[in-house]
Amino acid sequence: MGSIVFNVIKNIGSRLPTVHLVAVSICVVIIGITLMLVPSEKVSATRGDRPESGTLQQDTVKLELKLDEETDTELLPTLQDERLPSDATSSEANEQPEDPTVTQVPAEPVENWVDYKVTSGDNLSTLFKRAGLTALDVHQVIQATKDNKALSRIYPGETLSFLIEGGELKKLKHIVSPLKQVLLERDGDSYRTESLEREPSIQHQFAQGTIENSLFLDGSRAGMSNNTIMQLAAIFGWDIDFALDIRKGDTFRVIYEEKMLDGENIGTGNIVAAEFVNQGNVFRALRFTDSKGNTSYYTPDGNSMRKAFLRTPVDFARISSPFNLSRKHPVLNKIRAHKGVDYAAGTGTPIKAAGDGKIIFRGVKGGYGNVIILQHGQGITTLYAHMSRFKKGLSVGSRVQQGQLIGYVGSSGLATGPHLHYEFRINGAHKNPMTVKLPHADPVPKSERAAFQSVSQTLLAQLDKYASTQVALAE
Ligand SMILES: [Zn+2]
Structure with missing residues (x-):
């Protein structure tokens, strides 16, 4: 229990002014006491140093925390708000009485970091000015990072954290995300840059x-x-x-x-x-x-x-004409088997390879217009007709993977409107793509x-x- 409180204090101490440390320590101690009153499972779930959970026992603990939403949501934001002050000034901190437990924290040098959240319209100059720094500081930082471009892009929601001592910028942290930070450390008139990534x-x-x-x-x-x-x-x-x-x-x-x-x-x-x-x-x-x-x-x-094949090689399309071996052709107006499925979709809709395979035909094929035929394993071929255009870079012999873009819906050849005509053959025999039993992937x-x-x-x-x-x- 004590070690949990200590861990949290240490964590906060490295980022807060000393006056804050007192206030936060008290706050943490109070939380610590609160935690002692709740079942121990919940306490262990708030620990930051919890190892990767591999056993069922640990996972079950987390499950119980989840069920008790109140504990979860009330505790965490309190800690977080104290840890990431958006402004350096705070009046309450001084009013808090000394607490004897604070002396238990080892006296390690506390760095006086001040955080500024990047908001829309901010740039280095506005943020430096807010931190009380000068145009010369901005210039030095830009000079120091012009090669590695460490600070070339800052976005709203990110944080710049400043460590200023005696009016001089000692360190600057660009907190991109909880997983990524860039640290600048003064080195004479310049700055050393270090990228810190966490898993x-x-x-x-x-x-x-x-x-x-x-x-x-x-x-x-x-x-x-x-x-x-x-x-x-x-x-x-x-x-x-x-x-x-x-x-x-x-x-x-x-x-x-x-x-x-x-x-x-x-x-x-x-x-x-x-x-x-x-x-x-x-x-x-x-x-x-x-x-x-x-x-x-x-x-x-x-x-x-x-499965080794997608059932439908286009998304968000509707079937405009099913597989039908005695259909009256809409353009030729005579009985002609429809040996595939038509999917109506807007011109330009992406067409995906139904399965892993190799292109064995890419070109114009009579009434089919622009066509791609793929050869897959187990004697299966698939055919995609009426394309408006092919995906660039593909040719006969190209290998494609399931779901890979191969071309775009169109109405080339004999077609009343933009659609994909899709055929599925096993050893040359046409099968209904909607109902054929699709083999599993490996x-x-x-x-x-x-x-x-x-x-x-x-x-x-x-x-x-x-x-x-x-x-x-x-x-
Ligand atoms: Zn068709």
């Missing part, structure tokens, strides 16, 4: 919910960020159409990364494990990085969550199976454990 620690967070409205609304209600919700939709998007397939009562559970810096949550990272139960069908996905550094999501059996390679087993067992156990913990807490 956040990663801990696991858990969320679960039941669909009442939509994945977005119910995901938000479960405490998931937009980023996490989008990832969840992308991971299961190969199996579940989140616009059409989901039903009230469907459930989801997610374990995702949370980026922590000095005990504060600074954003979410990747989903590491997830489950979605759709109309009674259970889908589970686990994130795995193989020894070559390739990361993908797999089923517990080691099959890829991804499973976990044999050589990586043992590593995958170990990762997947841990993650699956965590998914189950979290879920039961949550139920127990709710009761």
